[in-house]
Amino acid sequence: MSKIRQVSGDERLHTAFTLYPYAFDATPSATAADELRGVLPYHEDNHTLIVEEDGRTLATVGAIPMRQNLRGRAMGMAALAWLATRPGARRQGHGRQLMQQMHRDMLDKGNLLAVLYPFHPAYYSRFGYIGLPLNRTASFTPQGLAPLLDVTLPGEVSWQSIREGFDTWRAFQRQLLEHRHGYMFTPDFRAARASNADDRWLACATVDGEVVGLVTYRVDGYGGTLHADELLYTSPIGRALLLQFLAQHAYQVSRIVITVAPDEFPETWVTGLEVLTSAEATFPASPPMMGRLLSMDALRGLRCAAARVEVDVVDDDLLAGRYLLDGTDGTITVTATDATGPTPRATLTAAGLSGLAYGVLDPLDLVARGLGEVDAEAAVQLRTLLPRCTPHAFGKG
Ligand SMILES: CC(C)(COP(=O)(O)OP(=O)(O)OC[C@H]1O[C@@H](n2cnc3c(N)ncnc32)[C@H](O)[C@@H]1OP(=O)(O)O)[C@@H](O)C(=O)NCCC(=O)NCCS
Structure with a gap:
C-alpha cells in the first residue's frame, strides 16, 4: 500500500532525489549523487513530497516557497517542480495525487498562487493551470x-x-x-x-x-x-x-x-x-510557464475599475463555488454567495479564472477556448475588473 509523506533535509538524497537523475538528466549520470548532495542546501525549505511503498520511492514532487506580484500585490506563490514517477509506476495516478496534496499543503502554508514549467501543458490544464507568455x-x-x-x-x-x-x-x-x-x-x-x-x-x-x-x-x-x-x-x-x-x-x-x-x-x-x-515554445525543453490561483483570496484587494459580477467556478477542488466579485469601491472584494440576482454571471474553470487574474486572457478568450461560459454583459464586467495586462514572469533565482 503506497502512502504520501513529506521528506526534508538529507533524507531527500535517498528518497526524492533518487528519481531526479533518471527523470531529468542525460544518461549516464555517474556524478549525479555528488551533484545532488551539492545542491541539497538549495532545497532547504522546499516542500518535498514522495509516494512511498515498502520503503521505496515511487514518485515525488517539490515546491519552492516564493512570492509573486499579481496586479500590484505581492503574495505567497508555490513554484512546483521535480514531479517525477518511476517508469514502472507511471499512469497509476501517483502524479495526480501528489499534485493534489501539494496544492493543499501549499495553500495551508498561505500560498495563494502556484506556477510550474510543464513537460506538457495538457497534463497541467486539468489541474487548473493556464499558460503564461514566454519571455x-x-x-x-x-x-x-x-x-x-x-x-x-x-x-x-x-x-x-x-x-x-x-x-x-x-x-x-x-x-x-x-x-x-x-x-x-x-x-x-x-x-x-x-x-x-x-x-x-x-x-x-x-x-x-x-x-x-x-x-x-x-x-x-x-x-x-x-x-x-x-x-x-x-x-x-x-x-x-x-x-x-x-x-x-x-x-x-x-x-x-x-x-x-x-x-x-x-x-x-x-x-x-x-x-x-x-520566443520558441517547445515541450518539454522550452515550455512557457503555467500558473493558477490556489485560492480566491488572491483576488481580494486588487485595484480595479468599478464593476461587479457573479462567477461560478467549476471543476476544481480548491476554488469551486459561487462568488460575487465586487469592484465598485475600486478594489475587488470576494464574497461566497448563493444569490442568483440580477448581477451578470459567468461560469469559469480554474484555468479560465487564472487566465483572467494573470491578465493573459480576455473573458471572450475563455469562451473561445472552452474555459468558461461568459455572456456579453458578464464579459464587460470581468474585463473591467481584470483587464488584460502582460505578466513579467521574471525572477528566476
Ligand atoms: C509526468 C509524470 C510525472 C506523470 O506521472 P504519473 O504518475 O504517470 O501521472 P498520473 O498517473 O497521475 O497521470 C495522470 C493523468 O495524466 C495522464 N498522463 C500521465 N503521463 C502523461 C504524459 N506523459 N502525457 C500525457 N498524459 C499523461 C495519465 O493518462 C493520467 O490520466 P488518466 O488517469 O485519465 O489516464 C511521469 O510521466 C514522469 O515522471 N515523467 C518524466 C519526468 C517529467 O516529465 N516530469 C514532469 C515535469 S513538469
Whole structure:
C-alpha cells in the first residue's frame, strides 16, 4: 500500500532525489549523487513530497516557497517542480495525487498562487493551470546600439561580480516584486545559488545613487557572445543606461543576446537597430510557464475599475463555488454567495479564472477556448475588473 509523506533535509538524497537523475538528466549520470548532495542546501525549505511503498520511492514532487506580484500585490506563490514517477509506476495516478496534496499543503502554508514549467501543458490544464507568455530573447550586435553612445544620460553604470553585487541585486528584485505584475521572488536559500556560482557579472544603473536598472550577464569569450539574463529596470532611463553600457562592448564581443519581457520591443530601442526577437515554445525543453490561483483570496484587494459580477467556478477542488466579485469601491472584494440576482454571471474553470487574474486572457478568450461560459454583459464586467495586462514572469533565482 503506497502512502504520501513529506521528506526534508538529507533524507531527500535517498528518497526524492533518487528519481531526479533518471527523470531529468542525460544518461549516464555517474556524478549525479555528488551533484545532488551539492545542491541539497538549495532545497532547504522546499516542500518535498514522495509516494512511498515498502520503503521505496515511487514518485515525488517539490515546491519552492516564493512570492509573486499579481496586479500590484505581492503574495505567497508555490513554484512546483521535480514531479517525477518511476517508469514502472507511471499512469497509476501517483502524479495526480501528489499534485493534489501539494496544492493543499501549499495553500495551508498561505500560498495563494502556484506556477510550474510543464513537460506538457495538457497534463497541467486539468489541474487548473493556464499558460503564461514566454519571455523573449533579443539578439543584436553591440554596434547596433552605437547611437546611444552619443546621448548624455542622467546616471551611471557600474559592474561587479554577482557575488559582490548580490545584496544590491536582491534589494532591486525585492523592489520589483512590489511593483511589477508577474514578478517572482525566490527565497534566500535558493537565490544563494547565484552568488555561490559566481559565474556572472552584474551591471547596475543608478541615478542619484538610486538603482534604476540591473542585468546579470556572462561573456563566453573574446569576439564571442555576451549572454545577458533578464533586463530589469524601473524606468526607461535605467534601460537606456544599461543599453549604453552594452554598446560599449563593440568589437569586444560580436553579439549580445538578452532576455526581455514579452511586451518589450527591442526594435524601438534605437533607430535602425537590426535585431532578432524570438520566443520558441517547445515541450518539454522550452515550455512557457503555467500558473493558477490556489485560492480566491488572491483576488481580494486588487485595484480595479468599478464593476461587479457573479462567477461560478467549476471543476476544481480548491476554488469551486459561487462568488460575487465586487469592484465598485475600486478594489475587488470576494464574497461566497448563493444569490442568483440580477448581477451578470459567468461560469469559469480554474484555468479560465487564472487566465483572467494573470491578465493573459480576455473573458471572450475563455469562451473561445472552452474555459468558461461568459455572456456579453458578464464579459464587460470581468474585463473591467481584470483587464488584460502582460505578466513579467521574471525572477528566476
Ligand atoms: C509526468 C509524470 C510525472 C506523470 O506521472 P504519473 O504518475 O504517470 O501521472 P498520473 O498517473 O497521475 O497521470 C495522470 C493523468 O495524466 C495522464 N498522463 C500521465 N503521463 C502523461 C504524459 N506523459 N502525457 C500525457 N498524459 C499523461 C495519465 O493518462 C493520467 O490520466 P488518466 O488517469 O485519465 O489516464 C511521469 O510521466 C514522469 O515522471 N515523467 C518524466 C519526468 C517529467 O516529465 N516530469 C514532469 C515535469 S513538469
